[in-house]
Each structure stands twice: as structure tokens, then as C-alpha cells.
Amino acid sequence: MCPDGNKIHPGDKFTITIVTQGYISVYKLTVAKPLNNDSILKNEAYVISINPNDAVQVNQSEVLSNQQCFDLTIKAIQKKRDIFNIGTMAYGMKMFVTNIYSIGDYIMIQLEAKNKTKLQFDIDQIRFKIIDKHQVKATISQDIELKPVYSLYESETGIITNKFSNFFIFKKFTFPTQKLLQVEITEKQYSGRHLSLKVECIQVLKSQQLD
Numbered sequence: 654m655c656p657d658g659n660k661i662h663p664g665d666k667f668t669i670t671i672v673t674q675g676y677i678s679v680y681k682l683t684v685a686k687p688l689n690n691d692s693i694l695k696n697e698a699y700v701i702s703i704n705p706n707d708a709v710q711v712n713q714s715e716v717l718s719n720q721q722c723f724d725l726t727i728k729a730i731q732k733k734r735d736i737f738n739i740g741t742m743a744y745g746m747k748m749f750v751t752n753i754y755s756i757g758d759y760i761m762i763q764l765e766a767k768n769k770t771k772l773q774f775d776i777d778q779i780r781f782k783i784i785d786k787h788q789v790k791a792t793i794s795q796d797i798e799l800k801p802v803y804s805l806y807e808s809e810t811g812i813i814t815n816k817f818s819n820f821f822i823f824k825k826f827t828f829p830t831q832k833l834l835q836v837e838i839t840e841k842q843y844s845g846r847h848l849s850l851k852v853e854c855i856q857v858l859k860s861q862q863l864d
Contacts (some may be wrong), residue, residue, distance in 0.1 A: 726820040729844040741850040745770035747828040748848040754863035766817040776811035784835045
């Protein structure tokens with residue numbers, strides 16, 4: 654709220670607080686003596702330049718909008734493949750992770766698949782889970798499913814006739830060395846075709862920064 658020009662006097666002090674989604678900036682202002690007797694009654698405007706680097710950050714965990722996620726995936730598309738040792742092959746299909754990126758409080762995984770058969774692969778779902786590396790019994794499982802906050806394409810509408818590529822963004826996560834990140838892709842209807850690959854913790858920790 655702006656002070657009433659008729660109620661302020663030279664030397665009066667007041668505080669202005671500017672709050673945004675990312676930072677807070679506080680200014681302590683002192684009313685200066687007018688240059689002439691009439692100037693205090695005029696609607697004079699002053700411009701204050703705000704430098705976010707000098708402000709107090711209030712949103713350390715940045716929330717990415719859909720547009721920001723889209724922009725980041727477009728930037729990632731232009732990158733060359735950096736990972737060559739995470740993949741699997743079955744049913745004439747190949748699936749592999751080509752890149753893992755860190756983006757502040759987020760992680761992006763680039764997943765690709767190739768269909769070497771003449772039968773198209775109608776994607777039912779793509780799932781990401783943290784699983785135990787060694788299970789004592791097949792019936793004992795402490796799987797934790799990870800849900801991406803964004804994907805470039807909707808997996809449920811995906812069809813792999815030749816080559817498939819998608820980008821998935823997650824809130825930042827890590828897991829102990831005795832666990833793995835498992836990526837599964839399954840086909841719709843009654844098909845038994847599915848692929849599964851596993852990512853070691855060190856691969857996530859070695860993710861390259863995307864900015």
C-alpha cells in the first residue's frame with residue numbers, strides 16, 4: 654500500500670516488501686525533503702530495479718511448469734547419446750536408456766526402444782520402480798513405484814513400429830546401492846511381450862546437468 658502523500662512528511666520512514674514465487678525483497682524507504690513546496694503533492698514516480706541475486710530466495714525447490722518441462726526436453730533432444738551400457742533385448746525388441754540428466758530438483762530420463770519385428774508394439778504402460786537388487790524370496794518385495802511429473806509423449810497412446818523415444822521427468826530421487834531402478838514397458842491386449850531393464854544407483858548419480 655502506498656503512503657498517502659498528504660500524510661507523509663520529510664524524514665518519515667516506511668518499509669516495502671516485494672514477494673514473488675522465487676524470492677522476497679525488502680526495502681526501507683525514507684521520505685526525502687521536497688525540492689519545492691508543491692512537489693510533495695504531485696504524483697511523482699520512482700523506478701526501483703530489483704536484482705533477484707540480492708533478494709532472499711524462498712523457493713529453493715523449484716517447481717517446473719509444463720512449458721518449462723517441454724523446453725527442457727527440446728533442449729535434451731539436441732544432445733548426443735551419452736549412455737551405452739543400459740539396455741535389454743527380447744521378443745525382437747530393444748529398449749535402452751540413452752541419457753540421464755539432472756535439472757535442479759529434478760531428474761530426466763531419456764528412454765528409447767526399437768522394434769525389429771513386423772508386428773507393431775502397442776504400448777500399454779511404462780513403469781519405473783525402485784526394487785531390491787537381491788530378493789530372498791520371490792513373494793517378498795518392497796518395490797516403490799515412481800511416477801514421472803512430466804513425459805513428452807503420452808505412453809498409453811504410443812505405438813512402436815520402428816523406433817520410439819520419450820523423455821520422463823521425475824522429482825529428484827536417489828536409492829541405496831542394494832536397490833535398482835527398474836524400467837518396464839508392456840504391450841496392450843493379450844500380448845506377452847514386455848521388456849525390463851535395470852539402472853544402477855551410480856548411473857543416476859553420474860547424470861549430466863542440463864541447463
